[in-house]
Amino acid sequence: xxxxxxxxxxxxxxxxxxxDKPLVYLDSAASSQKPRQVIEALRNYYEMENANIHxxxxxxxxxxxxxxxxxxxxxSNFYNAxxxxxxxxxxGTTESINLVAQSWGRxxxxxxxxxxxxxxxxxxxxxxxxxxxxEKSAKLKFITLDDNFQYDLSNLNEIITERTKIVSVxxxxxxxxxxxxxxxxxxxxxxxxxxVMLDGAQGACHLPIHxxxxxxxxxxxxxxxxxxPTGIGILYGKEEILETMPPWMGGGDMIETxxxxxSTYAALPAKLEAGTPNIAGVIGLxxxxxxxxxxxxxxxxxxxxDLMDYTLDKxxxxxxxxxxxxxxxxxxxxxxxxNMDGIHPSDVGTVLDEEGIAIRVGHHxxxxxxxxxxxxxxxxxxxxxxxxxxxxxxxxxxxxxVHKLFSKFAKVVS
Ligand code: 7TS
Numbered sequence: 001x002x003x004x005x006x007x008x009x010x011x012x013x014x015x016x017x018x019x020d021k022p023l024v025y026l027d028s029a030a031s032s033q034k035p036r037q038v039i040e041a042l043r044n045y046y047e048m049e050n051a052n053i054h055x056x057x058x059x060x061x062x063x064x065x066x067x068x069x070x071x072x073x074x075x076s077n078f079y080n081a082x083x084x085x086x087x088x089x090x091x092g093t094t095e096s097i098n099l100v101a102q103s104w105g106r107x108x109x110x111x112x113x114x115x116x117x118x119x120x121x122x123x124x125x126x127x128x129x130x131x132x133x134x135e136k137s138a139k140l141k142f143i144t145l146d147d148n149f150q151y152d153l154s155n156l157n158e159i160i161t162e163r164t165k166i167v168s169v170x171x172x173x174x175x176x177x178x179x180x181x182x183x184x185x186x187x188x189x190x191x192x193x194x195x196v197m198l199d200g201a202q203g204a205c206h207l208p209i210h211x212x213x214x215x216x217x218x219x220x221x222x223x224x225x226x227x228x229p230t231g232i233g234i235l236y237g238k239e240e241i242l243e244t245m246p247p248w249m250g251g252g253d254m255i256e257t258x259x260x261x262x263s264t265y266a267a268l269p270a271k272l273e274a275g276t277p278n279i280a281g282v283i284g285l286x287x288x289x290x291x292x293x294x295x296x297x298x299x300x301x302x303x304x305x306d307l308m309d310y311t312l313d314k315x316x317x318x319x320x321x322x323x324x325x326x327x328x329x330x331x332x333x334x335x336x337x338x339n340m341d342g343i344h345p346s347d348v349g350t351v352l353d354e355e356g357i358a359i360r361v362g363h364h365x366x367x368x369x370x371x372x373x374x375x376x377x378x379x380x381x382x383x384x385x386x387x388x389x390x391x392x393x394x395x396x397x398x399x400x401x402v403h404k405l406f407s408k409f410a411k412v413v414s
Contacts, residue, residue, distance in 0.1 A: 002299050008386040010035040010291075021356025024391045029174050029202060029335050029382035030360050031224045034288075038227055041287035045280050053279055054253055054270075068279055071286040072269070078289050079219075080210040081236050085268045088242070089277050092233035093201040094124040096220030097168070099235055099272065100197055101128040103248040104218075109165050111137040116160055116167040116194075118143040118151055119372050120175065123365045125168055125199040143169065143185075145372065149176040149326050156188050164194040168218075171203035175364050175378065176324050177308075177335025179207065186215055195241065201225060204234075205384075206304065206333055208297040217241055223281060228288035232281030235272070242268050249274040300385045304334030307383045307392060311336060314396045318403055324378060334383035337364075340399070343406045345379045351405065355398040 008014050011033045016023050025033060045067075051060035053068050069084075076084040090096045109115065115129050119142050133140050141159050146152040151169070160167060167189045172179050182198055189196045197218035203209060204221035211219055218241075223232040237245075247254055247265055251274035256264040265271045292300070309329075315321055320341030326332050340348055349361035362377040363370045370377055381395060 002295070002303055004303060004386060004388045007295065008388060010037065011386050012036055012039070014386055018356045018358065019354050021354075022394075024355075024357040024394050026381040026383065026387065026391065026395060027358045027360050028225070028384035028387075029177075029364075029380065031230070032205065032227050032384055033386065034227055034229070034284075035291055037291055038229070038284050038287045042229060042280055042284045045283045050280075052276055064279055064283075067286065068277070068282050071282045071289075074286055074289055075234060078293065079204070079236065080212050082212055082239055086236055086239045086242060088235040088237065088269050088272045089282060090220075090233045090235050091231050091278065092222040092224070093199060093220045094222075094233075096218075096233055096235035097125055097197070097199065098128045099248050100168075100218050100220075100237070101132045103245045103272070104195070104241070105129075105132045105166070106135075107244075107246055109133075109136045109138045112163070113138045113165045114141050114161070114163040115139070116141045116143065116164050116169075116189075118145070118169045120145055120151075120173055120178075120366065120369050121168075121170055122174055122199065122201065123367070124201070125170060126368070129168060138165075139163075145369075148328070148331075149173070149178045149324060150331060151180050151185070153181065153184055156184065160185070160188045160192060160194060162192050164189065164192055166195045166197060168197040168199065170199040170201070172200075172206065172333060174202050174335065175337050175366050175369055175380065176326065177202075177333040177337075177382070178326050179203075179331050179333055182216075183214070190215070202333075202335070205292075206297070206301055208301070211236055223285040223288065226285075226288055227291055228285035229278075229281045232278045232285050239268065242272065245272070247271050247274065251275045253277075295385060301333065303385060304383045304387075305329070305332065307387055307389070308332060308334055308336065310389055311381070311392050311396070314392070315399065318396075318399055320403070321399075324373070334387075335380065336382070337378035337380045339375065339378055340402060340406070343402065345377045347406070348379045348399075348402050351402045352395075352398050355394070355401070357395055357398055359395075 051064045053065040073084045195217040200221040205226035219236040224230040254274040324337040345361035
């Protein structure tokens with residue numbers, strides 16, 4: 001039985017206050033909070049087990065190495081990946097995408113080749129490809145959005161063609177929470193021999209994922225959005241593709257033999273993991289996955305959908321609210337972007353902050369998305385497993401306060 005109150009009690013920060021009000025945290029799309037279990041795992045590692053990995057002959061180093069490598073297997077199983085070797089530790093989604101653009105991209109993208117993205121991408125899945133396209137004189141093409149905040153796939157065969165080398169799109173929007181039909185995109189890309197990378201920064205923490213069934217070539221995500229520490233992320237790649245990729249960064253751990261003039265490289269996954277990795281981050285992420293496994297990603301998604309239904313029911317009573325949301329319930333998640341008529345998103349965020357409510361306002365690192373809809377930004381409330389209907393009640397009550405405050409102000413100035 002899913003019990004959000006019980007879950008919430010595992011998160012120390014959610015027992016604290018912000019501006020002297022109980023904290024209502026509605027910004028999990030930016031970063032999730034961490035349960036006591038994850039914090040304890042980090043503390044235990046630093047207090048009892050801290051050592052570098054893959055190099056020590058002594059007990060502590062071997063223990064740290066074992067925990068580190070077991071986590072790779074755990075992640076592989078949790079997301080139904082091809083194999084543990086296909087899981088590469090990075091610092092986050094951003095680094096994972098840059099790794100693919102710089103390693104696979106530099107080796108495989110040439111003049112006039114086409115890279116397909118969407119207009120809804122986070123800057124992390126836009127800028128690395130712009131840099132590559134500039135370097136290689138390649139062309140960027142974009143999937144647009146329809147009126148329902150979904151990818152417009154009506155002209156997909158014209159966008160993804162024989163010239164396309166890679167398609168890199170997000171699985172779930174961090175602005176609208178839209179769950180996209182990525183299966184159709186993957187199928188079309190593979191028809192023309194292109195690779196597909198999915199930005200799973202939002203998908204990996206909210207949706208049950210079966211990487212093998214998805215048949216995706218690369219998948220990137222961040223530990224900090226799924227109850228884990230900051231600075232740890234994953235790049236999944238099909239083993240046969242990762243095998244062909246040149247190393248991106250050079251250094252310790254990624255070599256087989258080193259001479260003064262040249263070196264040979266280690267096998268996967270070490271080839272793509274130069275230097276001392278974020279060992280504590282991996283150990284914390286391992287505990288985060290245990291926590292998510294215990295609750296279940298399907299249950300978490302269902303809870304977020306229920307919270308969304310509850311919120312939509314109440315928010316529509318407030319005059320002048322515009323929401324940016326797919327009309328089909330099945331294509332939504334626990335992210336709600338909205339604007340209040342005549343009130344700047346920053347003003348909404350400031351009043352909510354005073355009420356102890358954390359939301360994000362602005363462009364959410366998706367400036368082209370905002371340009372597409374000709375808006376300066378949105379207010380965004382995003383839910384996770386620890387949010388309760390009581391959080392939503394406080395949020396809605398505070399939006400009413402914003403509405404009353406600014407309608408009074410409008411009367412004074414008119
Ligand atoms: N892609 C998507 C879809 C994201 O939502 C984010 C972070 C990233 C990539 C980058 O992840 P990072 O962990 O490498 O930084 N999104 C947000 C957000 O919506 N608000 O703050 C960060």
